[in-house]
Amino acid sequence: MARRKKYTYHSLETQIKAQSNFPQNRTKTPEEIESEAIKYHKIKKKLQDIDIIEFATDSDYLGLSFKDRPAQEVVLRVLYGLPLDDDQLKIYQKLTKNKEEFEAGIEKEEAVLVCGARSGKSLIASICALYESTRKKWRKCLGKGEFGYAVIISTRQRQSEQIIQANCLRLLQNSPNLKGLIKDSTMSELTLKNNMKIVSSPCVSNSYRGVPIYFLACDEIGHFFTEGPKADSEILGALLPRMSQFYGAKLLLISTPSAKQGSLWNEFEKGFKKHKRLTAQSDSLFMNPLINKEFLAKEKERDLDNYNREFLAEFCEKAEAFLSLELVENALKLAGDLPYKEGNRYFMGIDASGLSGRDKFALAIAHKQGLDVYIDLVKSWDLKDPDLIMKDIEGIAKIYRIKKTTIDRFARGWVENSLKKIGLLVDIRLSLAAIFVNIKSLMLGNRLYLPDNLGIKQSFLNTQSYYGRNNALSIAHERNSAGHSDEADAIATAAFDVIEKKEEELGGIIHYDGSPGNIWVSRNPKSPPVPFNWLHKV
Numbered sequence: 001m002a003r004r005k006k007y008t009y010h011s012l013e014t015q016i017k018a019q020s021n022f023p024q025n026r027t028k029t030p031e032e033i034e035s036e037a038i039k040y041h042k043i044k045k046k047l048q049d050i051d052i053i054e055f056a057t058d059s060d061y062l063g064l065s066f067k068d069r070p071a072q073e074v075v076l077r078v079l080y081g082l083p084l085d086d087d088q089l090k091i092y093q094k095l096t097k098n099k100e101e102f103e104a105g106i107e108k109e110e111a112v113l114v115c116g117a118r119s120g121k122s123l124i125a126s127i128c129a130l131y132e133s134t135r136k137k138w139r140k141c142l143g144k145g146e147f148g149y150a151v152i153i154s155t156r157q158r159q160s161e162q163i164i165q166a167n168c169l170r171l172l173q174n175s176p177n178l179k180g181l182i183k184d185s186t187m188s189e190l191t192l193k194n195n196m197k198i199v200s201s202p203c204v205s206n207s208y209r210g211v212p213i214y215f216l217a218c219d220e221i222g223h224f225f226t227e228g229p230k231a232d233s234e235i236l237g238a239l240l241p242r243m244s245q246f247y248g249a250k251l252l253l254i255s256t257p258s259a260k261q262g263s264l265w266n267e268f269e270k271g272f273k274k275h276k277r278l279t280a281q282s283d284s285l286f287m288n289p290l291i292n293k294e295f296l297a298k299e300k301e302r303d304l305d306n307y308n309r310e311f312l313a314e315f316c317e318k319a320e321a322f323l324s325l326e327l328v329e330n331a332l333k334l335a336g337d338l339p340y341k342e343g344n345r346y347f348m349g350i351d352a353s354g355l356s357g358r359d360k361f362a363l364a365i366a367h368k369q370g371l372d373v374y375i376d377l378v379k380s381w382d383l384k385d386p387d388l389i390m391k392d393i394e395g396i397a398k399i400y401r402i403k404k405t406t407i408d409r410f411a412r413g414w415v416e417n418s419l420k421k422i423g424l425l426v427d428i429r430l431s432l433a434a435i436f437v438n439i440k441s442l443m444l445g446n447r448l449y450l451p452d453n454l455g456i457k458q459s460f461l462n463t464q465s466y467y468g469r470n471n472a473l474s475i476a477h478e479r480n481s482a483g484h485s486d487e488a489d490a491i492a493t494a495a496f497d498v499i500e501k502k503e504e505e506l507g508g509i510i511h512y513d514g515s516p517g518n519i520w521v522s523r524n525p526k527s528p529p530v531p532f533n534w535l536h537k538v
Helices: 012-020 030-044 052-057 070-079 086-095 121-133 136-141 157-173 221-227 231-243 262-271 293-302 304-310 325-331 386-399 414-421 432-444 454-461 486-505
Strands: 110-115 148-154 182-185 189-192 196-202 213-219 250-255 277-282 318-321 332-334 346-351 361-369 372-381 404-407 425-428 448-451 463-467 473-477 509-512 519-522
Touching: 052 070, 052 121, 070 086, 070 110, 070 121, 070 277, 086 277, 110 121, 110 262, 121 148, 121 157, 121 196, 121 213, 121 250, 136 148, 148 157, 148 231, 157 182, 157 189, 157 196, 213 221, 213 231, 221 231, 221 250, 221 262, 231 262, 250 262, 262 277, 293 304, 304 463, 304 473, 325 332, 325 432, 325 448, 325 454, 332 448, 346 386, 346 486, 361 386, 361 486, 372 386, 372 486, 386 414, 404 414, 404 486, 414 425, 432 448, 432 473, 432 486, 454 463, 454 486
Parallel strands: 110 250, 110 277, 148 196, 148 213, 213 250, 346 404, 372 448, 404 425
Antiparallel strands: 182 189, 189 196, 318 463, 346 361, 361 372, 463 473, 509 519
């Protein structure tokens, strides 16, 4: 047997230094003791033992932080019956408007979360879907070889795919202890090695009607009605029975609010009185203090009613699709762009973006032929360089011999100055409500000719009408991964200019008081409201 060589210190000084580094020769600091305890706790505590907050925040799992977004942590704590400290209890009371008593230790089976845009609703749904998909308890409710499903339904296919790809898959791939669970993934389906699937689908599909569901989240359910008058109730009616084999299966209804109608409003109204359900309502800034406050201020100035819905999470009185599929399809009559034609007077409308986010910079050219309005050209830019956009606009203006364009009042500033630099005069358009009432009137009179383009069609179908307490009409577009219906706004702006300028030539003045149908023309600036469809009388 080889003998162990004894190490000899060369001097008393080196011997003392070496011995001073031995753990047994000194007392551990409190920090070292705490660090070792945490490390030991992590080793001993397995995935099945951790709670939702540890799962979300531990660096070995999802590694998220709620330090700057405490309200999101409170939602997760309440959902899973975790205790709240005094500060968290105050947040909970604000979220629930003091209509619910906090029940520590009681896990919720349902949640109705009515929150403003960019408040983290989809992230909360993704965290819950991942946590539930790692629980072993669902296996005993499934047959041998059978898959269990966490289903996330959203308003659009692209939105559904983003939830799977950008949230669920990315979080797993970046997790040291969870990335090994991934078995396979597609754009809308994530399969784990434990026979659990996290899937997403747009609300026009009942593709998961026959599968066993242990977790169901309806993302933006308040806007499912855009796909059909009863799309929300039909989805719930089809999928809720598939959860019956799982005891404790979770249902999340999360959305920015729309109108006081539909499943979201109905469940929100009765939610505070329902046992084992969390019902909460919050503005965007309270849920996510990191949101851009300057952006919120601009949105508030742009459209107060829309701001109240989208960011303050307030329900309006009534909402519906502004344009029917039949109306829009009937207007798609042109095979493509129309070239310049001598003798026509052309008008340009612009819907300007801030060159950030998903909004596009859009332009439309229109002219009038008899009583009909033709949209000659529609162009949009998904660019961040304003110089390239302005160069294109300058070229288009020269082709159609246009000296003036119309923008919305929120494009004042660099957009207005840039347009003036390329030789264009600038007018400011009326509200979205005014220009879209005009578009609808043209469609109803079969007087609008649009390019037969899928993007334009979807842009108009994404246009919603909202009515507040005073019955004033407000127009808005649901934000989605494809943008914000920028082409529709540009077309509506150009088409309105065609009609407006015609009336100016006749000496008339256009009036609009914000009420549905209350647009009229007269030669008297103080003319009283006369609600009739003036467009058909031009």
